[in-house]
Amino acid sequence: MENLVMEVENEIAVVTINRPKSLNSLNSATLQEIYECFTDIASRKDIKVVILTGSGQKAFVAGADISEMVNATPAEGKTMGMVAYKAFKQIEECPQVVIAAVNGYALGGGCEISMACDIRIASDNAKFGQPEVNLGILPGFGGTQRLARLVGKGRAKELIFTADMISAEEAYRIGLANHVVPQAELIDYCKEMAKKIISKASYGVSLAKQSINVGLDVDLASGLQLEANLFGLAFSTHDKKEGMNAFLEKRPAELTDF
Numbered sequence: 001m002e003n004l005v006m007e008v009e010n011e012i013a014v015v016t017i018n019r020p021k022s023l024n025s026l027n028s029a030t031l032q033e034i035y036e037c038f039t040d041i042a043s044r045k046d047i048k049v050v051i052l053t054g055s056g057q058k059a060f061v062a063g064a065d066i067s068e069m070v071n072a073t074p075a076e077g078k079t080m081g082m083v084a085y086k087a088f089k090q091i092e093e094c095p096q097v098v099i100a101a102v103n104g105y106a107l108g109g110g111c112e113i114s115m116a117c118d119i120r121i122a123s124d125n126a127k128f129g130q131p132e133v134n135l136g137i138l139p140g141f142g143g144t145q146r147l148a149r150l151v152g153k154g155r156a157k158e159l160i161f162t163a164d165m166i167s168a169e170e171a172y173r174i175g176l177a178n179h180v181v182p183q184a185e186l187i188d189y190c191k192e193m194a195k196k197i198i199s200k201a202s203y204g205v206s207l208a209k210q211s212i213n214v215g216l217d218v219d220l221a222s223g224l225q226l227e228a229n230l231f232g233l234a235f236s237t238h239d240k241k242e243g244m245n246a247f248l249e250k251r252p253a254e255l256t257d258f
């Protein structure tokens with residue numbers, strides 16, 4: 001991989017988008033690598049949580065690569081949008097939990113890729129925004145859809161129509177960031193959260209991720225039906241028997257399924 005770095009330790013993968021010269025902007029090659037990387041991660045049993053971040057201390061991802069888009073035709077623009085759609089879908093649908101460690105600017109496609117992750121932890125210098133209308137385009141990597149689902153229609157419209165950049169604290173206030181931490185502590189904070197998630201029943205966590213993601217896109221009755229089905233599926237696991245028996249026997253559970 002030319003534009004990504006992945007390190008795996010203690011069942012945690014840290015994936016770093018590594019194009020510091022353009023503040024980790026996303027060009028087609030990087031989007032394709034993200035797709036391939038998360039396709040690989042989805043099949044790996046040695047990875048239980050992924051932390052996605054950007055290289056350096058200034059930017060998480062400053063958006064799609066404007067130098068690649070500047071001369072693109074409508075057909076090329078659509079192709080780029082579809083590569084991003086596929087890449088972000090792999091992030092959203094992989095069985096592992098994905099935490100975005102937002103270590104600086106998360107603009108345009110950067111804000112959008114963070115929203116394809118399950119949880120966003122922001123460093124205190126992070127800035128979020130959807131500045132596409134400054135460039136004569138609209139958010140094209142899921143921003144009009146995922147931002148409205150995360151922070152509500154009114155706030156999403158204001159952010160997208162004004163192109164305003166907001167601070168990490170403001171992102172926290174409106175529910176875009178789960179927590180704000182000092183930059184120097186960001187990765188450790190994410191690793192601690194990852195460790196806590198890994199200590200739980202991984203298959204149960206994975207089914208809950210699926211239930212929340214799919215459930216939010218269907219009507220309530222269908223979502224509740226899906227949840228009941230996945231709940232039933234969890235009863236087939238070792239962890240369900242072990243977790244419940246351990247509780248009744250007043251001993252720590254040894255959770256192992258994935």
Ligand code: CO8
Nearest residue numbers: 022023025062063064065066077080081107108109140141
């Ligand atoms: N693309 C390409 N290069 C970039 C980008 C980007 N998104 N962002 C920064 N860079 C480059 C700069 O050109 C500069 O390069 P160089 O050193 O060669 O001049 C370098 O990174 C450093 O940037 P700055 O000098 O501008 O640094 P500042 O500290 O002055 O400013 C900012 C930092 C505020 C982040 C500023 O760089 C900026 O505004 N960047 C652009 C942010 C933006 O508009 N992002 C949205 C892009 S559009 C998008 O994401 C759409 C997604 C959907 C696309 C759908 C397609 C189908």
